Amino acid sequence: MRQYYDDRIVALSARLVTPFIQLFALYVIFHGHYSPGGGFQGGAMLAASFLLIRLSIGTEAAQLQFRRSWGTPGSSIGTLVYLGTGLVALFAGASYLDYAGLPLGLPEPELRNLGILFVELGVAVAVTATLTAIYDDLVGERPAAHHAGLEDAATETEEADQVAEPADGAADG
């Protein structure tokens, strides 16, 4: 976890495979209406492609693809898209999560079709961002290569930890 080896074969094959994984993940998400699949499965595959790049090339280079700072906002936005779809239907006069009430001016079956799509997209975004964020948090904030010595890094992060945790709680509460 702490050290990356610059291996061209691993890096190249991961870069070769990743777009196909992502394409198939998008297919699974958007074709969930017609075949097995949907937000959870497609989101997990999309996250797997991000993690493949993170594992093979390193977290630093993977920032170009999916930034570390996108993880928590992404999972929040995905969940909010789901909640928001239900709330829009609620404020338009229907029951909560009753997609027939979405104010889009389409016949009812098409509205439900669209509502399912919105919900699945929210789920996909939430799952992708959450899984990537969990990996990023497990690995840590910065790779050790940026520090002169490991001991300095350890003391630094411990101090930052003590400062950061109450701030996190206050921000959420």
Next chain:
Amino acid sequence: MRRVVLVVLLAFAALLLYGMARLPERGSPTAPPNTPESAVGTPNAASYYVEQAYADAETPNMVTVTLADYRGFDTLGETTVIFAAGIACVLILRRSRE
């Protein structure tokens, strides 16, 4: 002691197998969950979903319709669980704030 445990476990396995043998055939139209009405005469949800999924949502995959439309609250809960897991990991594992 081990023998007692083994006997108890085997008896339990026999009980489970006996129960399984009496279950209706999988996918059988006469099985209680698949009939339009339950044993006490109330309408069953499953047969409604199977019959009406395409008419209601114009979506051929009735699993998706059930998951995201008829059972939308359940899927909302699942998404919230994943969100909560992510937030818990952030709070416990994140080392420093950028």
